Amino acid sequence: MPKLTAPLDLLLLPSWLVPVEPAGVVLQAHALGIRDGKIVFIGSREEAARLSANETRELPGCLLAPGLINAHGHAAMTLFRGLADDLPLKTWLEAHIWPAESRWVSEDFVRDGTALAIAEQLKGGITCFSDMYFFPKVAADCVHDSGIRAQIATPLLDFPIPGARTFDDGLHIGVELFGDLRHHPRITVALGPHAPYTVNDENLEKVRVIAEELDAPIQMHIHETAFEVQQSVEQHGERPLARLARLGLLGPRLQAVHVTQVSDDDLALLVESNTSVVHCPESNLKLASGFCPVERLWQAGVNVAVGTDGAASNNDLDLLGETRTAALLAKAVAGSASALDAHRALRMATLNGARALGLDAVTGSLELGKAADLVAFDLSGLAQQPIYDAVSQLIYTSSRDCVKHVWVAGRQLLEDGRLTRMDEQALHASACAWGQRIAGQHE
Known part of the structure; x- marks a missing residue:
């Protein structure tokens, strides 16, 4: 010291x-x-x-x-904010978001969308965020330039995605980025297999092996809906968490996002493996995905963090508001007014988030060093x-x-509510221009 x-x-x-x-x-x-x-x-x-x-x-x-820690999101999707509201998750994703991504997502889209998201988050008191989106190298450049702290989770799916024709391409990008940024003071790199229903067993095994070799975090959407769990039982004969346990994916490096469906067996797996859960209450509410039983998880000893998810399903990156929603929702779900009190809610949005991302030795609390x-x-x-x-x-x-x-x-990135290193007017103009293009006004 x-x-x-x-x-x-x-x-x-x-x-x-x-x-x-x-x-x-x-x-x-x-x-x-x-x-x-x-x-x-x-x-x-x-x-x-x-x-x-x-x-x-x-x-x-x-x-x-x-500083607040947004433990899950898709930063560049801020440019899709409000594009497909009030729709069921499956319809929202398959009929609107995936087609829009196929048409519009590029390195420029990710650069502009990520910068917009970083600015919004800094103005909302977020000093660290996790991002899972396409062209992760571009997102990492934005983080580097802005001064914020972040985990970049390289997206991995069995089918082609923007910037990666195959699963192995995506994995190679993730491994390369991990090596390039290994010593970066503010950026860590995680592997981001999208969800159990979009990644097969063989590819999940590859993720496990490489994550162990690199000691890299893994972030994944898990148990987001009852339909996902039911589909897994029909196709694999087991719930997604049980399948991931069988494949060796559960553990302290895994960040399980959403987790709205929790049986007694699921809870036991989470507790025994020391897997962290990232709760995204407003996205889950808006898409009617279900309720994460936060108080039940907390009392069992599970580390629960909070995330906004992407602005396309939220529709903001307001972690303070998200934390308030989490606290209120936890009380209703638990049937107890004392569930997730204000102090624990703040802990969920700070130190628990740092712990989930493997950054609790660096950030998440005000401690010497x-x-x-x-x-x-x-x-x-x-x-x-x-x-x-x-x-x-x-x-x-x-x-x-x-x-x-x-x-x-120690570097001031917001002073009296004004960004010190980012041009707010330029970001506003860029976002409006993308909105006009995507809305079809300048096709």
Whole structure:
């Protein structure tokens, strides 16, 4: 740990400091110090007054927390936002989204869509996100340029996809990207087999072998709908989680996205394997896919993170709003008003997300030595008064509009609600141009 005799790069003085770890703690009259992109000081204002800093920032009325972690999404699909609303999942996917992707997705589409998604996420307090979409190298370039942190999950399907003619092509791209970015300070690479119903046993075996060789994470849509589970039983004689267990895919490196259907046997497999679940409540609600039993999973010891899914099925990348929905939905599903309280909901959107992505040693909580991935939420608004519990006010009364400042690895990427490294007007113009093309106005 760097000695505190040298000046800090930045000393932050918020009204509330919520480290997330230890759980349930809200610190007042405290400060946080940053040097070389890492947190090197957390202590009282009295202690902070004895330190020197190159810059000191008072954050009155602000709650300083770890940056939010969006553990699942398809960033470039932001350009399909609102394209095919109010349709069943199968119809939405097969009759609208897949044809649109076949027609429009290119490197330029992914570049522009990913940049738009990154900007939206930064403005909403997200400092790290997971992306599973085509042309992953292009997405990784966008992440590198923007300053945000991300996991890039290379999509893998049995049939041709944009940028990969075969499953093996996709796997080669993933392995190559993993090697290229192995030492990148803000980007990790995962393998992204799309779902049990789009990847056969032979190819899933390839994923398992390579993931073990590289020690790479795996992200996969699993148990998203009751139909998926029923189809698996009919075709394979077992539920998808049981099939994945048989193939050796379950484990701490697997990120199981959605998981709306959970039997007692499914729960036992998740617990025994230490598999993480990524909950996407608003996408599941909008597509009527089902309800992830978050409280049941949590009480059993399963690590549950939260994700937005893509903006084509959400329709936003608002993780604070997603977390509020998750907290409220968990209570209804569990039949208990005390299920997923505000502090645990914030943990789900921060440290649990980091743990799911294998980044909990780096980010997800405000602890000495971790990266200074931070968000300052402004709780001074009229609608947030009075404040008895700052975390409850954050989760239950606040919107992403209260995000004031964002830092990733100590670099400020949002200041007073304005992006510091991205051109908002250019992003807006680009998104509108794509919308006009896709809507058929300029075919």
